[in-house]
Amino acid sequence: MSGKLIVISGPSGVGKSTVVSGVMAQCDTLQFSVSATTRPMRPGEVDGKNYYFVDHATFQAMIREEKLLEYAQYVGNYYGTPEAPLNEALAQGKDVLLDIEVQGALRVKARRPDAVLIFMLAPSFADIEKRLYGRGDTAPALVEERLNRARWEYTQAPNYDYLVVNDNVDKAVSEILAILTAEKCKTAERLSYLKEDN
Amino acid sequence: MSGKLIVISGPSGVGKSTVVSGVMAQCDTLQFSVSATTRPMRPGEVDGKNYYFVDHATFQAMIREEKLLEYAQYVGNYYGTPEAPLNEALAQGKDVLLDIEVQGALRVKARRPDAVLIFMLAPSFADIEKRLYGRGDTAPALVEERLNRARWEYTQAPNYDYLVVNDNVDKAVSEILAILTAEKCKTAERLSYLKEDN
Numbered sequence: 001m002s003g004k005l006i007v008i009s010g011p012s013g014v015g016k017s018t019v020v021s022g023v024m025a026q027c028d029t030l031q032f033s034v035s036a037t038t039r040p041m042r043p044g045e046v047d048g049k050n051y052y053f054v055d056h057a058t059f060q061a062m063i064r065e066e067k068l069l070e071y072a073q074y075v076g077n078y079y080g081t082p083e084a085p086l087n088e089a090l091a092q093g094k095d096v097l098l099d100i101e102v103q104g105a106l107r108v109k110a111r112r113p114d115a116v117l118i119f120m121l122a123p124s125f126a127d128i129e130k131r132l133y134g135r136g137d138t139a140p141a142l143v144e145e146r147l148n149r150a151r152w153e154y155t156q157a158p159n160y161d162y163l164v165v166n167d168n169v170d171k172a173v174s175e176i177l178a179i180l181t182a183e184k185c186k187t188a189e190r191l192s193y194l195k196e197d198n
Numbered sequence: 199m200s201g202k203l204i205v206i207s208g209p210s211g212v213g214k215s216t217v218v219s220g221v222m223a224q225c226d227t228l229q230f231s232v233s234a235t236t237r238p239m240r241p242g243e244v245d246g247k248n249y250y251f252v253d254h255a256t257f258q259a260m261i262r263e264e265k266l267l268e269y270a271q272y273v274g275n276y277y278g279t280p281e282a283p284l285n286e287a288l289a290q291g292k293d294v295l296l297d298i299e300v301q302g303a304l305r306v307k308a309r310r311p312d313a314v315l316i317f318m319l320a321p322s323f324a325d326i327e328k329r330l331y332g333r334g335d336t337a338p339a340l341v342e343e344r345l346n347r348a349r350w351e352y353t354q355a356p357n358y359d360y361l362v363v364n365d366n367v368d369k370a371v372s373e374i375l376a377i378l379t380a381e382k383c384k385t386a387e388r389l390s391y392l393k394e395d396n
């Protein structure tokens with residue numbers, strides 16, 4: 001049986017990367033989908049692990065050759081999901097986790113209605129403001145831009161299948177693992193068990 | 199927010215009671231719905247805990263006065279779910295588990311589409327045969343009757359939301375707990391978190 005495609009999005013400041021790392025660490029059947037991006041590599045990042053770092057021409061070629069399941073522009077850079085490795089993992093029965101922004105997530109859902117969309121929330125919107133301002137290293141104008149984007153993202157959250165509130169990292173991690181387990185228990189996934197000669 | 203109504207069914211010989219006990223032991227927010235029945239009390243059973251044991255006249259009155267969410271006849275006896283205690287628990291935000299047979303479960307789903315229906319399966323149908331014959335204390339004709347009923351129940355399983363395979367009690371228990379967690383993460387259950395002034 002083919003694996004499940006799990007898509008996680010959440011606004012900047014919601015603590016998503018910590019939760020996603022926790023999920024990946026606790027689920028060895030889950031494969032992380034590495035995105036391609038045109039943004040420059042940051043210190044500590046590894047090509048092919050955090051992202052596939054490519055130049056604009058290469059990214060445009062990937063778009064043209066339809067090698068991306070989805071792509072979007074964010075703060076002047078392209079981000080996209082290479083489709084071939086993802087299909088390969090799913091066909092092998094592995095579940096695949098995509099950590100992508102909202103536009104991309106909704107495109108994935110449109111193209112693959114069986115994808116499971118999880119939106120990560122802060123306990124309250126005020127927490128996002130607090131976290132973004134609290135970082136202290138971001139220009140106020142940029143914080144405002146991120147807050148505006150977070151507000152827009154919240155308006156899209158009702159299109160997701162699940163909402164996970166990050167009021168506690170362990171709880172958020174276990175909720176996402178529970179969602180993955182439950183999705184694999186859905187009747188449509190297990191009809192083969194109902195054959196009497198199974 | 200009101201609690202979730204979880205309905206579990208499964209054919210005789212699937213090991214459902216052990217799994218249900220495991221679920222109840224591990225989830226203290228979950229309340230077990232005690233059914234009313236006209237069948238005689240068995241040694242070790244407690245009135246009001248295993249069942250509410252009532253006579254036929256009382257059961258008929260409960261039907262007439264619409265005090266039952268569902269009821270069904272099984273091997274000559276009536277079984278039904280008293281609605282008032284269930285509504286009370288749900289209103290208090292408690293989740294309620296119903297362990298009822300297939301006809302009743304489908305009636306609950308028809309009346310309450312937000313109920314979550316879980317069907318418990320054996321790893322294979324041959325396991326049910328093995329377990330029912332293996333008990334050794336049941337007349338072959340009765341075993342055949344139960345097997346026929348199990349076959350019919352399997353035909354109804356696609357109407358359930360989830361299928362849980364009891365190939366391992368701990369795994370089955372944790373799958374049911376995961377389903378409960380995931381159901382509470384569904385977007386419709388958590389829309390209040392999306393209000394900016396939340």
